[in-house]
Amino acid sequence: MTTELRVLDPADWDNWYAVLELAFGGVPESDEERKLWQELTEHERSIGAWDGDRCVGTASAFTFRLSVPGGNVLPAAGVTMVSVAGTHRRRGILTSMMRRQLEDVRSWGEPVAVLTASEPEIYGRFGYGVAAYSTHATIDTTRVRLTVPEGTDQVALRHTTPAEALDAMEALYARTVRSRPGMLERRPGWERLALLDPPGDREGASPLQCVLAERDGEVVGYALYAVKPEWSYAGSDGSVSMHQLTGLDPAAEAALWRFLCSVDLTARVRMRSRPVDDAWQHLVSDVRRCEPTLRDGLHVRLVDVGAALAARAYQAPVDLVFEVEDAFCPWNEGRWRLTGDAKGARCAPTDDAADLALSVRELGAAYLGGVSLVSLAAAGRVRELREGALVEASVAFGSPVAPWLPHGF
Known part of the structure; x- marks a missing residue:
């Protein structure tokens, strides 16, 4: 049995994406999520493996610009949506797609390819190395105190909706991209990712909420978060899930952390995918009670x-x-x-x-x-x-x- 690799025809997207969904467990995505990824898919940079009229493999690459040490940004291919149908494993389909993709990336003049891995052990054999890690943690706000830097009390906080704050958040994010390697310049359309909030993914938490940090009328930070109310016999035991937090200076960031750690009726702040040198670790009184864990983040391949x-x-x-x-x-x-x-x-x-x-x-x-x-x-x-x-x-x-x-x- 042979397969053919073809550039994705937009008319085949539903069929192609269904193969990807099935490979990741077969749980249908929300209409909101599916529509966003359909609009973000770059068809001319996507390939499918076809066995006759059946799609049995998928791979795509977004057009990104990646920040690197020194503050430069360079073209990079964001490898994504990689899957092989369970019925067609161990036939070299993934290897052939990876080789075709890297040849394409080279022809596009992009010196680097990057990805996040569902299974990290897969991509090393194709030349990808783990270049950036992230920290996950849960701050026990009943036992951990924060010591904030001078100037924190001069930062004003304002509650708003994520949609209303979107332009301000994107402008602030753009100002921070070159300050840290591994960050991505967002192309038009990608700002909608911050607003993606399917009700089925909330697990009992609120819709996304937003707080802006301001100084002298200028937005200097923001936090996107959700609150999950929970109760025990002892009383309130809710949690705050922090989705994004960005500040232009230490006082702005500290004001946002202090706010999240003092939300009424909550006992913890959960964070995912923060920098391994993030400042919150030096604000808390007891980092051990925050249970930080390390996870691979960005995998980099020099093309x-x-x-x-x-x-x-x-x-x-x-x-x-x-x-x-x-x-x-x-x-x-x-x-x-x-x-x-x-x-x-x-x-x-x-x-x-x-x-x-x-x-x-x-x-x-x-x-x-x-x-x-x-x-x-x-x-x-x-x-x-x-x-x-x-x-x-x-x-x-x-x-x-x-x-x-x-x-x-």
């Missing part, structure tokens, strides 16, 4: 090693030759000389002796500055060929702030 490494800045001067292994994208194989500093970089093929040897997966993991090449070497995934080169590279590749993906795709 064009030279262009990708040249697109970011380095926090220390670097002049190194990498011996890169990349059997899946052979155009990346070989030695690359990287020279650069905080102002910019160059990266080109070379015949010079290599200083470090690694696969493209490790370069992807270290690319945003959140994963140390030293730690990868300790796991046997990077080999030092010149003494001192490993530390030089690790320092140069680092970032003063942890990379973070603020939302999925």
